[in-house]
Amino acid sequence: xxxxxxxxxxxxxxxxxxxxxxxxxxxxxxxxxxxxxxxxxxxxxxxxxxxxxxxxxxxxxxxxxxxxxxxxxxxxxxxxxxxxxxxxxxxxxxxxxxxxxxxxxxxxxxxxxx
Amino acid sequence: xxxxxxxxxxxxxxxxxxxxxxxxxxxxxxxxxxxxxxxxxxxxxxxxxxxxxxxxxxxxxxxxxxxxxxxxxxxxxxxxxxxxxxxxxxxxxxxxxxxxxxxxxxxxxxxxx
Numbered sequence: 001x002x003x004x005x006x007x008x009x010x011x012x013x014x015x016x017x018x019x020x021x022x023x024x025x026x027x028x029x030x031x032x033x034x035x036x037x038x039x040x041x042x043x044x045x046x047x048x049x050x051x052x053x054x055x056x057x058x059x060x061x062x063x064x065x066x067x068x069x070x071x072x073x074x075x076x077x078x079x080x081x082x083x084x085x086x087x088x089x090x091x092x093x094x095x096x097x098x099x100x101x102x103x104x105x106x107x108x109x110x111x112x113x114x
Numbered sequence: 115x116x117x118x119x120x121x122x123x124x125x126x127x128x129x130x131x132x133x134x135x136x137x138x139x140x141x142x143x144x145x146x147x148x149x150x151x152x153x154x155x156x157x158x159x160x161x162x163x164x165x166x167x168x169x170x171x172x173x174x175x176x177x178x179x180x181x182x183x184x185x186x187x188x189x190x191x192x193x194x195x196x197x198x199x200x201x202x203x204x205x206x207x208x209x210x211x212x213x214x215x216x217x218x219x220x221x222x223x224x225x226x227x
Contacts (some may be wrong), residue, residue: 031213042217043203048214095213102160107155109158
């Protein structure tokens, strides 16, 4: 079975550009999470969806960040406009039942904003 | 304010010996703890967990110990193997069906042949 799929794996962009990260969760999983990993702050939760509905977006750093889940098999995290301090590895994770079952992580997208 | 702390950024161990990775937490509401393992260019993968009603959980070569009074947990790997070389993250969450994991910054374990 395929795990969580993320694209692109690497993204290099210039400050001010729009960036869209994509995630396909494991089929049948009801919960989806977006995380960001930086040296300073480690791995932190940005937003959590349950059954395609955003439940907790308290970790989204600014209005420049937005996330959508139009259906059970696809989610996007968008940064507009991007800034150098957004450079990080962004992980998507999914689980069958949030809080009960383990979270399965994708391979991550390494974003570099110049 | 880091609620989950892994104070050792790195650890180097000889193959066959024991690896001990440590984790401290400050939030007394945490009652479920997990360890994740991460290889380069991959996402973290779940390794082992422990509930606060236990003080030890074992799975093959991996054992997690929890000391609630000290707010401390540790992961023991015995015997260590070169394939265990990875970054290990400690994570914690509050009770019930709470989904929110709070992660430490990780410890890079290197097991030398």
